[in-house]
Amino acid sequence: xxxxxxEFANVSRxxxxxxxxxxxxxxxxxxxxxxxxxxxxxxxxxxxxxAGLLPPSGGTVRVFGRDPFGDVATYQYVALVPEAExxxxxxxxxxxxxxxxxxxxxxxxxxxxxxxxxRVQLQDVQHRALSGFSKGMRQRAKLAAALVHEPQLVLLDExxxxxxxxxxxxxxxLLESQAESGTAIVFSSHILEEVEGIxxxxxxxxxxxxxxxxxxxxxxxxMTDRPHTIHLRSSNNRALASLLATHPSVIGLSLDDAxxxxxxxxxxxxxRVLPVAAQRGAISLFEVRPADESLEHVFSYLVQR
Amino acid sequence: xxxxxARVADxxxxxxxxxxILASAQGRVAARVRAIVKLSMARTVRTVPLSIxxxxxxxxxxxxxxxxxxxxxxxxxxxxFLMTRYESLVITLLLPxxxxxxxxxxxxxxxxxxxxxxxxxxxxxRPLIIAVRWILATVLTSVLVLASVIGTALIAGNGSDSTxxxxxxxxxxxxxxxxxxxxxxxxxxxxxxxxxxGLLYVLxxxxxxxxxxxxxxxxxxxxxxxGMTESFLPEAERGAALFSSAPGATASMIWAAAVTVxxxxxxxxxxxxxxxxxxx
Numbered sequence: 104x105x106x107x108x109x110e111f112a113n114v115s116r117x118x119x120x121x122x123x124x125x126x127x128x129x130x131x132x133x134x135x136x137x138x139x140x141x142x143x144x145x146x147x148x149x150x151x152x153x154a155g156l157l158p159p160s161g162g163t164v165r166v167f168g169r170d171p172f173g174d175v176a177t178y179q180y181v182a183l184v185p186e187a188e189x190x191x192x193x194x195x196x197x198x199x200x201x202x203x204x205x206x207x208x209x210x211x212x213x214x215x216x217x218x219x220x221x222r223v224q225l226q227d228v229q230h231r232a233l234s235g236f237s238k239g240m241r242q243r244a245k246l247a248a249a250l251v252h253e254p255q256l257v258l259l260d261e262x263x264x265x266x267x268x269x270x271x272x273x274x275x276x277l278l279e280s281q282a283e284s285g286t287a288i289v290f291s292s293h294i295l296e297e298v299e300g301i302x303x304x305x306x307x308x309x310x311x312x313x314x315x316x317x318x319x320x321x322x323x324x325x326m327t328d329r330p331h332t333i334h335l336r337s338s339n340n341r342a343l344a345s346l347l348a349t350h351p352s353v354i355g356l357s358l359d360d361a362x363x364x365x366x367x368x369x370x371x372x373x374x375r376v377l378p379v380a381a382q383r384g385a386i387s388l389f390e391v392r393p394a395d396e397s398l399e400h401v402f403s404y405l406v407q408r
Numbered sequence: 409x410x411x412x413x414a415r416v417a418d419x420x421x422x423x424x425x426x427x428x429i430l431a432s433a434q435g436r437v438a439a440r441v442r443a444i445v446k447l448s449m450a451r452t453v454r455t456v457p458l459s460i461x462x463x464x465x466x467x468x469x470x471x472x473x474x475x476x477x478x479x480x481x482x483x484x485x486x487x488x489f490l491m492t493r494y495e496s497l498v499i500t501l502l503l504p505x506x507x508x509x510x511x512x513x514x515x516x517x518x519x520x521x522x523x524x525x526x527x528x529x530x531x532x533x534r535p536l537i538i539a540v541r542w543i544l545a546t547v548l549t550s551v552l553v554l555a556s557v558i559g560t561a562l563i564a565g566n567g568s569d570s571t572x573x574x575x576x577x578x579x580x581x582x583x584x585x586x587x588x589x590x591x592x593x594x595x596x597x598x599x600x601x602x603x604x605x606g607l608l609y610v611l612x613x614x615x616x617x618x619x620x621x622x623x624x625x626x627x628x629x630x631x632x633x634x635g636m637t638e639s640f641l642p643e644a645e646r647g648a649a650l651f652s653s654a655p656g657a658t659a660s661m662i663w664a665a666a667v668t669v670x671x672x673x674x675x676x677x678x679x680x681x682x683x684x685x686x687x688x
Contacts, residue, residue, distance in 0.1 A: 154529060157683045173681050178531050189521040193450040199526075205443035206530035208436040248526065 106167070107132060108180075108256040108287035109153055114162035116148050123148040125311040126162070131256070131289055135282045137302030138291040145311040146291035147186065150258045153289070154183040166256060178207065182249035186260035186291075188241055192234030196225050196244045199233060203248040219251040222277065238265035242274070250281070257281065259290035263297050275301045330354060331370040335363040336390035337381065346380040347373075364394070440532045444540040447527060451514035452548065461506050465556040468497045472563035479564070487571040487645060489564060494577040495650045498556055499633055503581055504610040506552045507588035508603065511545035512596035516603050519596070534679040538593065538672055545589035546582075553581040572642040580637025587629045587664045590671035597675045597682065626655060626663055635660030 109131035116124040124145040138146050151157040152164050155171030155178075164171060171177040191199060200219055204212045220229050223243035228236075233244055242262060249257060259278075263271050279301055282288050292298050298305055307315040337343050340363040344356050347365060352373060355366035367373045370393070381388050475489050518524035527537060561567075561574035569575055595609075596602040618628030626632070631654045638646055639657030655663065 154525075156525060156529070158681075175531050175533060178529050181529075183525065183529050185522060185525060187522040189523050191447060191450055191523055191526065193454075194446070198446065202443040202446055203526065203530065205436065205439035206527065206532045208440065208531050210436070212439065 107165075108167060109289065110163075110165040111149070111153075112163045112165070114149070114152065114159045114164055116145075116152060116157065116160045122311050124152070124159075127308075127311075127313045128162075129306055129313060129316060131287050133255075133282070133285050133287045134304065135278060135288045135290070135302045137298030137305045138289055138308065139293070139295060139298045139305055140291070140308035140314075141293050143310075144293075144308040146293075146308055147260050149308070150183065150260050150289065150291060153256075154181060154258050156183070178254075179252070180255045182252070182254040182257050184242075184245050184249045184257070184259040184262055186264065188238060188265075190233045190236075190241055190245060193232060195230050195232055196220060196236075196247065197229040199244060200248050200251050204251045207252045209252055215251050219247040222250060223247045224273070239267065239270040242266060242270075246274075246277070254286070256287045257289070259288070261292060262290050263292060263294070271297075331367050331373075332394040333365045333367065333370070333373060334390070334392045334394050335365060335377075335388070336361060337363065338387040338389070339384065342384045343380065343386050346384050346386075347376070350376050350380075352376075437536070440536060441540050444527070444532070444537055445544055448514045448541055448544055451517050452510050452544075457509040457513055461502075461509060461552050464497075464502045464505060465552050467502075468493050468556050468560040469563055471497070472560040475564045476566070483571055486565050487573050490561060490571070490573045490577070491645070491648055491650060493560060494557060494573070495634070498553060498560075498577065498581060499584065499630060499637070500615070502556055503549065503553050503584050503633065504588055504606075504614065504630065506549045507545060507585055508592050508606040508610065510548040511542070511589040511592035512602045512606055515541065515593065515596035516601075519600070528679070528682075535676040538597075538676040538679060542586075542589050542593050542672055542675075545593060546586045549585040549589060550582045553585060554578055557581055571645060573645060576637055576640035576642075576645070579640045580633055583636045583664060584629065584633030587632060587668050590668040590675075591629055594671040594675040594678075597678045626659075629667070631655060632660045632664050632667070636664060 107130050111127050111129050114124060114127045115122065127149065138149065140146050148157065152159050153166065153171065155166070155174065158172040166177050167180055169177055171181065191202075194202065197216060197220065200216045201212060204215050204219075209215045220226055223246050225240065225243055225247060228240070233241060236244065242265070246259075246262070249259075262274060262278075266274060278288055278290070290302075304318065305316065306313060335343065340358055340361070344358055344363055344365075347353050348356055350372070352367045352369040353365060354368055355364075357364045365373065377388070377391065380386075471493050472489075479486070515524070518527065528534075557574060557578045561569055565574075592602070592606050595606055599605050614628050614630045618624050618631055634651055635654035635657060638648075638651045638654060639660065654660065
């Protein structure tokens with residue numbers, strides 16, 4: 104049985120009248136877990152509670168069985184890479200990572216710092232001040248500082264933000280190799296492709312609630328098999344509506360002055376039948392636009408499911 | 409039950425621990441202290457605050473040069489000059505502002521931009537962080553204040569301290585630096601925008617209210633510092649008007665020690681239980 108690195112039990116957190124996290128229960132084991140959700144979903148708050156930076160307003164958070172808030176010993180096992188770009192800019196990468204290593208009580212600081220910097224491939228610039236770094240390089244420096252004591256649980260808040268595709272690939276490879284060594288990694292993102300690229304397990308948060316959790320393939324199926332709404336503009340909306348109405352994937356139609364709204368269970372089937380129907384009715388299509396492809400719509404569907 | 413789970417997890421982690429073994433806390437205290445000092449100095453010793461500090465520290469020296477140029481060599485006049493300038497420029501202005509910048513500057517800036525978590529998400533105990541930051545702020549403030557106090561006496565009195573005023577104010581300022589540093593460090597941990605709040609405390613509370621209302625003189629670090637300074641003066645120099653609002657020597661010492669300890673304890677406690685979010 105694998106160790107439960109992180110456990111949320113009915114965790115809620117509110118700030119005044121605002122509920123940031125609402126009754127979340129979940130467990131994290133070694134491997135990569137993606138925390139997916141739109142901006143403002145409560146992902147950062149959840150990670151901060153896991154890192155012991157915030158106490159929950161209700162419920163319990165446990166890191167390797169301990170309450171992380173106010174317990175500095177927890178940081179032997181846990182590291183947080185925050186989303187905020189701010190780093191002590193006047194320090195060099197090496198000074199920054201060395202300071203973290205010393206504060207974490209590592210015995211052989213120099214070797215640990217060498218390894219951490221090598222792991223993020225910043226050896227060549229390790230004596231440069233962080234203030235002159237690009238966002239991607241700062242992200243790697245923060246990661247080196249987080250990994251210097253080889254924590255068993257690594258929490259990353261939007262680690263791919265601002266990275267170019269090459270840096271993103273490097274970061275993914277790094278996280279995967281870290282996970283292969285038995286580390287539990289939790290990272291937040293609002294981009295599904297990032298999460299399903301490396302996460303073996305996904306937690307979906309919407310409006311502070313856990314909307315879905317499980318294997319990313321299952322989540323993808325849920326997201327693609329949901330009903331879709333398509334807006335159409337054509338030379339004859341009424342005729343087009345009557346031609347589409349009999350198709351089995353169409354579950355709803357509404358006709359406005361210049362807009363035909365179609366709800367379908369299978370978006371791909373509609374894309375095949377639509378040109379055929381338009382041709383048969385001698386109808387010109389001006390616009391075909393999915394109305395609910397934003398992440399917010401996808402997540403809302405998952406919540407209502 | 410949770411303790412059992414924690415012990416099991418600890419054992420599992422210990423088995424899988426890599427070669428970078430976590431050292432015993434005692435063995436790594438020196439490295440931790442150096443790291444705290446490094447992070448603090450990087451935020452404290454910066455161009456703007458340093459320039460402000462040096463500018464204020466130089467003010468008494470300018471006055472001393474002017475005094476010396478017209479001095480008749482009268483020890484009483486020298487003593488009066490030094491006490492007046494030390495009180496108005498060093499104790500009232502330089503000491504609290506230097507302590508504010510050195511004690512609250514780093515923590516305040518780290519809270520604002522969120523980098524405080526790089527210090528707090530570590531196994532270093534919060535009381536150690538507070539203790540190191542307090543000692544560092546006290547030392548930095550003392551260096552600046554002592555340079556100003558000694559420099560002023562050297563210029564105004566041609567290097568002599570026959571009246572013992574310089575020595576008394578030097579000792580009083582160092583004691584005051586410890587009190588102010590503890591207060592402002594606690595303020596930085598407890599209050600947002602602590603530099604502004606600290607400035608208001610120095611200018612409004614100490615500058616006007618505490619100086620004019622003897623009943624609240626114990627709530628003023630400046631009055632307590634003056635009380636301690638007077639106790640360091642030779643008998644003949646005591647009782648000057650500038651000490652009229654200050655508490656007595658013993659009361660000042662007790663209050664200074666109590667306020668310092670209380671501020672440090674509260675700061676360490678708060679740092680242990682402080683929610684850390686950017687700008688909070």
